[in-house]
Amino acid sequence: MKKLEIIIESVERRRVCRILDEVGVKGYTIIDDIQGRGKTGPKSAQDLSNILKSSLIIVVDEESTIIKAIEQLKEVFKYYSGKMFLSDITVIE
Amino acid sequence: MKKLEIIIESVERRRVCRILDEVGVKGYTIIDDIQGRGKTGPKSAQDLSNILKSSLIIVVDEESTIIKAIEQLKEVFKYYSGKMFLSDITVIE
Amino acid sequence: MKKLEIIIESVERRRVCRILDEVGVKGYTIIDDIQGRGKTGPKSAQDLSNILKSSLIIVVDEESTIIKAIEQLKEVFKYYSGKMFLSDITVIE
Amino acid sequence: MEFLSDAISNFSSPMILFFVLGFIATVLKSDIEIPEVITKTLAIYFMIAIGLKGGFEISKSGIDSNLYSSIINSLLIGIIVPVIAFLILKYIGKFDSTNSGAIAAHYGSVSVVTFVTAISFLNSKTESYSGYMVGMMALMESPAIFVSLFLVRIFNSEKIASLKSNTVDLLKESLFNASVVLLFGSLLIGFAVGEKGMSTVKPFFIDPFNGVLTLFLLDMGMIAGKRIAEFKAVGIFLFFFAIVMPVISALITIFLTELFGFTVGDSLLFTVLAASSSYIAAPAAVRIALPQANPAYYITMSLAITFPFNIIVGIPFYYFLINLFR
Amino acid sequence: MEFLSDAISNFSSPMILFFVLGFIATVLKSDIEIPEVITKTLAIYFMIAIGLKGGFEISKSGIDSNLYSSIINSLLIGIIVPVIAFLILKYIGKFDSTNSGAIAAHYGSVSVVTFVTAISFLNSKTESYSGYMVGMMALMESPAIFVSLFLVRIFNSEKIASLKSNTVDLLKESLFNASVVLLFGSLLIGFAVGEKGMSTVKPFFIDPFNGVLTLFLLDMGMIAGKRIAEFKAVGIFLFFFAIVMPVISALITIFLTELFGFTVGDSLLFTVLAASSSYIAAPAAVRIALPQANPAYYITMSLAITFPFNIIVGIPFYYFLINLFR
């Protein structure tokens, strides 16, 4: 099984989840209000709108489903700031 | 070394930690108030009790200890909603 | 690519990020206010200062950069409580 | 008709209107976000405020002879309501024992905010009530939960599959439950500190009370609005149960309070407690003790149907009924 | 000179002083931390409070004939200001259409806290204003955002690269935007509840209002102080734009309000709304709709330059100008 970790700016979190739902992943876990730094500079929650924060979304699923999800998500990453990391994992339960 | 990631509904978080303590793991890290979606539907913090939230617990230890922990934890997962993921990891410090 | 997960007590979070910046990692993601237990006992946010909490910092980069970061970070871990875990990962985006 | 005018004047109170606003806003998908930590803190604020006020009232008026009958009444309701709820769910609704017990626990237990809204209603009517009613609420939180678990155990012994350690956890959690301790503690403190002590905390715990309730009910409206999406999961039977059961509990309680001869104010509070359904203490306890029960049922019914029904229609309706019988 | 004395007395109000304290504290790297959940809750508090107050005022005074001209004026400003801002940015500042539109959206939309500070200023002058001005603010939040997006689309059709689903998301979010719903809702409730309803919430929503604003402005000062570090990213042209544009918007609005014949109080509020720049609704909408625009520009300009300028210098200056023309 594969684990996909998605870091995406908060304003686009809802769209990412919608895409995951549409692709039909078995589930995902969301950690909101995270900070970070990347090539677009620091992202830390210092304004009143939510645009300077990110969410971390973890999806564990079959490789084929994950690949489908990645295809769809690439569209989002064209315009919005974030990262996608892929690794191997074993599902116990 | 192995890394066990446990996603468990908040009401059972304390029990999971107790089991980890009893099994004798070296340590663990807890991220509370996380959201997600799985086969039992969405889990997001929208009520006043804490029953619609999850915690993420990360345990890194020897394979043998992790296997012991998994044995014990399976009891909890019979009744409560959540996931356990296992992967390889190297401990630096 | 390598993924370095750093768990460090909150008071030293800023220094760890400074070191990562100096070493020149491409980016990192921070999850603040996490709890846990290790060899120095439980760390959970029960006091008014921030000394009983930790942060989780995730860095994904080339092995060589990560190794440089680890070298520098070891100095911090001499005195402060925390962990560093290393694993393999693929960067998609 | 007095009930109608009461209902309308209740409906035009800022509290109820903000509840409705929160509900509508959520249905329109406007993301007004009252952070959860605020909601939790306000819930604590209310328990302290009504505890202090109740205790202070007792210290002024003394404990009257009705205290003992009030305690008996509380315990009676705490047994009768969950038993009736359980039987209706199991034999009319054809639900399994676990889900029947889970839901019965919620309707047997109480809702602090419904109680607080009733107090605000009584104040607007300048109808008095006994200080110890806060204590009755604290008394009624846990028994119904135990009664319900007991019913599940009787009707369904082999299928009860929760872990061993749970029962101990649960007992501890229910006896020294946060709200029970806070309510009784604040009641005692309100009793102890006297006029001078009360005057020092009045500008924080008494004066802004209704305003804070307004903010809280806006939030409750949004929570209810989000839950209503689960409406389909609940089904038509449970939807009606969530409205009819409060009325049944109310009728039983009105009869009992009539018997005991309580004042109108106390009777209304008892009735509202019986009719209200828990959404803080009971869900947590039931989720631990009866993991096989479906949380979508009890959470949605309590928050999205029974709570709005009680604060909008129920309170003035029960008040009307109580006055009808006098 | 009256302007100077006004400016100085404005500057010695606790609200402004705490803003400055927050700013200085951050520059000195003192980590005073007002948690974000508190900031968000206070923003909700202000919207409810001014909504309630405005609605209640309307219920007392009735709606005067100026309401219709006020609505027209609001919409006019919502179109004129972003168009001018866009043209200045594109043709004088030589920015691309996307960034010009992104910034124009912010200056066309409004800032609730600047408005609230202006109300506090008017109160200290015992200058009256119409209750429905809160409604005008709600009315002015979204149009300028749409006008700006429309301008970007016209000037830059092929480069607009946001996703399809965005437009739908955006429309929904702007129409039933949290603050629009809260402001209109509270206005309606304030209108409906009358004297008695208002008196129950007054100790929470009216009496502590200025004190809460003080705490909030301390926080705003810290947020502005942190943003000022991005100053370099903004550059000299945008820095001046962030000060000159409010004055331009103010002059246009003063002219319009003079034309319409509004009172001094209403004119000041219109002027402040026009001059203010959004930092809650607009950034979120623009980030979704125009992801290629640089957020460092608009966030820094709104929060760290225009907001401080308006509350410290702008409000008394616009007030002075308005009185000059009468």
Added chain:
Amino acid sequence: MEFLSDAISNFSSPMILFFVLGFIATVLKSDIEIPEVITKTLAIYFMIAIGLKGGFEISKSGIDSNLYSSIINSLLIGIIVPVIAFLILKYIGKFDSTNSGAIAAHYGSVSVVTFVTAISFLNSKTESYSGYMVGMMALMESPAIFVSLFLVRIFNSEKIASLKSNTVDLLKESLFNASVVLLFGSLLIGFAVGEKGMSTVKPFFIDPFNGVLTLFLLDMGMIAGKRIAEFKAVGIFLFFFAIVMPVISALITIFLTELFGFTVGDSLLFTVLAASSSYIAAPAAVRIALPQANPAYYITMSLAITFPFNIIVGIPFYYFLINLFR
């Protein structure tokens, strides 16, 4: 005996009773949860409120000749107390220099909430105090921390193993420490805004003050209750130290204030500041500067032993002693 009646009346104030309730609730494992963000915000609220009030008092009464001797007294205590604490811990307690210095830093620094509770005590006695005492508290926060670090360096030069950059970090953090900046800032603002400015913030910062303190002390009781579990880690010597050291600091300070001829109110505040032990600023600074010291010691002693001792027994006891000498 007056002390006893004072102690008892102190004990029956709502603030102290809620502290005890929080403590008991936690020991009974009731999970009353006041979110951390609320605790932090209330701490900021208190600093602003007492700063404003202090500054306003100064603006009314003017600065009297005692200001200079007060500053000297503050600095004296800031040096004497940590030195004595360090020597007792090192030579009687046989602790290593690092732990001795770490603990000494806490007892030399001050606790804002203990100070606030003392002010509330003085108000209930209608005993006056100088507005600038808030400034004295701000003055006393950091010096003792530096004195303690200096002692560790002298006694233990090679084992001081903290990182280079730490000293710079630490200096910056202590000088422009959040609470120092907030306290001095609010003091200045309170001084500047005058009667009119104060009246605008009074309903938020002054009137509800005691009520807010009640809520905060409930929380402090729970924090102390949780910490008491670490009691064993602390050991019998440190337990007694955590009670005896405040009394020693108090006696020294009572002697000094007698010498300087301060009023009863000012003397009590000085005494309480000297006797109190820091649990916000000092732990953070010490954890960074002396990582080898055991945090279980200083956090538990400050929060779970010295703080309760001071607010329950200490304040009335010091007040009794001060009056005894007059």
